[in-house]
Amino acid sequence: xxxxxxxxxxxxxxxxxxxxxxxxxxxxxxxxxxxxxxxxxxxxxxxxxxxxxxxxxxxxxxxxxxxxxxxxxxxxxxxxxxxxxxxxxxxxxxxxxxxxxxxxxxxxxxxxxxxxxxxxxxxxxxxxxxxxxxxxxxxxxxxxxxxxxxxxxxxxxxxxxxxxxxxxxxxxxxxxxxxxxxxxxxxxxxxxxxxxxxxxxxxxxxxxxxxxxxxxxxxxxxxxxxxxxxxxxxxxxxxxxxxxxxxxxxxxxxxxxxxxxxxxxxxxxxxxxxxxxxxxxxxxxxxxxxxxxxxxxxxxxxxxxxxxxxxxxxxxxxxxxxxxxxxxxxxxxxxxxxxxxxxxxxxxxxxxxxxxxxxxxxxxxxxxxxxxxxxxxxxxxxxxxxxxxxxxxxxxxxxxxxxxxxxxxxxxxxxxxxxxxxxxxxxxxxxxxxxxxxxxxxxxxxxxxxxxxxxxxxxxxxxxxxxxxx
Numbered sequence: 001x002x003x004x005x006x007x008x009x010x011x012x013x014x015x016x017x018x019x020x021x022x023x024x025x026x027x028x029x030x031x032x033x034x035x036x037x038x039x040x041x042x043x044x045x046x047x048x049x050x051x052x053x054x055x056x057x058x059x060x061x062x063x064x065x066x067x068x069x070x071x072x073x074x075x076x077x078x079x080x081x082x083x084x085x086x087x088x089x090x091x092x093x094x095x096x097x098x099x100x101x102x103x104x105x106x107x108x109x110x111x112x113x114x115x116x117x118x119x120x121x122x123x124x125x126x127x128x129x130x131x132x133x134x135x136x137x138x139x140x141x142x143x144x145x146x147x148x149x150x151x152x153x154x155x156x157x158x159x160x161x162x163x164x165x166x167x168x169x170x171x172x173x174x175x176x177x178x179x180x181x182x183x184x185x186x187x188x189x190x191x192x193x194x195x196x197x198x199x200x201x202x203x204x205x206x207x208x209x210x211x212x213x214x215x216x217x218x219x220x221x222x223x224x225x226x227x228x229x230x231x232x233x234x235x236x237x238x239x240x241x242x243x244x245x246x247x248x249x250x251x252x253x254x255x256x257x258x259x260x261x262x263x264x265x266x267x268x269x270x271x272x273x274x275x276x277x278x279x280x281x282x283x284x285x286x287x288x289x290x291x292x293x294x295x296x297x298x299x300x301x302x303x304x305x306x307x308x309x310x311x312x313x314x315x316x317x318x319x320x321x322x323x324x325x326x327x328x329x330x331x332x333x334x335x336x337x338x339x340x341x342x343x344x345x346x347x348x349x350x351x352x353x354x355x356x357x358x359x360x361x362x363x364x365x366x367x368x369x370x371x372x373x374x375x376x377x378x379x380x381x382x383x384x385x386x387x388x389x390x391x392x393x394x395x396x397x398x399x400x401x402x403x404x405x406x407x408x409x410x411x412x413x414x415x416x417x418x419x420x421x422x423x424x425x426x427x428x429x430x431x432x433x434x435x436x437x438x439x440x441x442x443x444x445x446x447x448x449x450x451x452x453x454x455x456x457x458x459x460x461x462x463x464x465x466x467x468x469x470x
Contacts, residue, residue: 012186020098025049029062053132057233077115083242105168109161110141128177138193158219174201232305256340271312280430284359293434298427305333316341364453378417389465422447
């Protein structure tokens, strides 16, 4: 028996490779499938099955491309309807991988088709369960993502999730390994724990949701304080259900090196987005006017999916050699409209004498000195509500980064304000500043080091909000 967790940190996503006797299965693959093909080739194994735990909302799965590359069937749980060829398994149906057995456990609740896969060893003993978004380390899947496509309420789905856990997972032996689809930082749960695997016994002891004494208590526990899902979740769920263009076709269109002149002409196409994937600290020093900064060094794909439109052309500015990585990571969340990239990157644009823009970085102590003397000064805190509630500057305006595409929210800021933007450390605030610049607000300063530096200042008036949801 061979199991490998293939974890992608920027999406907090775990795919799995299972193998026995030269036969392999992949569970919840990402869209860029070479890692699975290469691993199978390296181990001289044949991919026999592709198991999907559900229609993922936070990334585009590689199931279709991997199925075409391997001729392996794509397996979903009961009640699944797809826009492509798939095998819909029955609850408790068995699949063989070499000397191993995989048992289908239908566990609706996170979504209606949500399914776990129980792996039994050569002797038929339960060894590990791949839980998708049904059970995480320290948490369970949020039950509010499937209701837009049916008449079920969040409470209805939470009740279904309780029943699924009680019937299929809690009865498993304490030593059965738990391999979820996500780890810390994922928006598919409320507050996932720090680890990416566990055991049934550990979850029974530590997971708040599994400690609920009855169905009603469970529903209350898992539905209280769920933050709004990222805006791209329903788009990705639809893509995974209906199908998508091959990644090869996306790359062929996107990997076009454009000269400064060609890039400038393409910029004139209505609604075109210029996406700059360089580090935020480099972006502030100079960029093409109107660019949106989302650096590869942070939770790139998640913020791109949350903030960028899916139906407009996109041009890319990246560090040389990072163009392909940028395009692949965009495709992981279904952003397939890249029309090309600036050959040579921003230095070539600047050397050509083209117009540039910049964002002023200031230190936290400079912000403290300016606050008492500037009646037009506005501090915009773009952290999440829970972060804001734990401590923020007095009179700061809370606009979580995910809300910065809402015109009504952004109407609170105009160009007469002296805007100081900060997040926790500086990544999100530069994204926010670039969005403000794009909508014509230019009197902006980015607070370097963010809240981490601000809270160290003796003059900082810090307020806490006891009623902010965690």
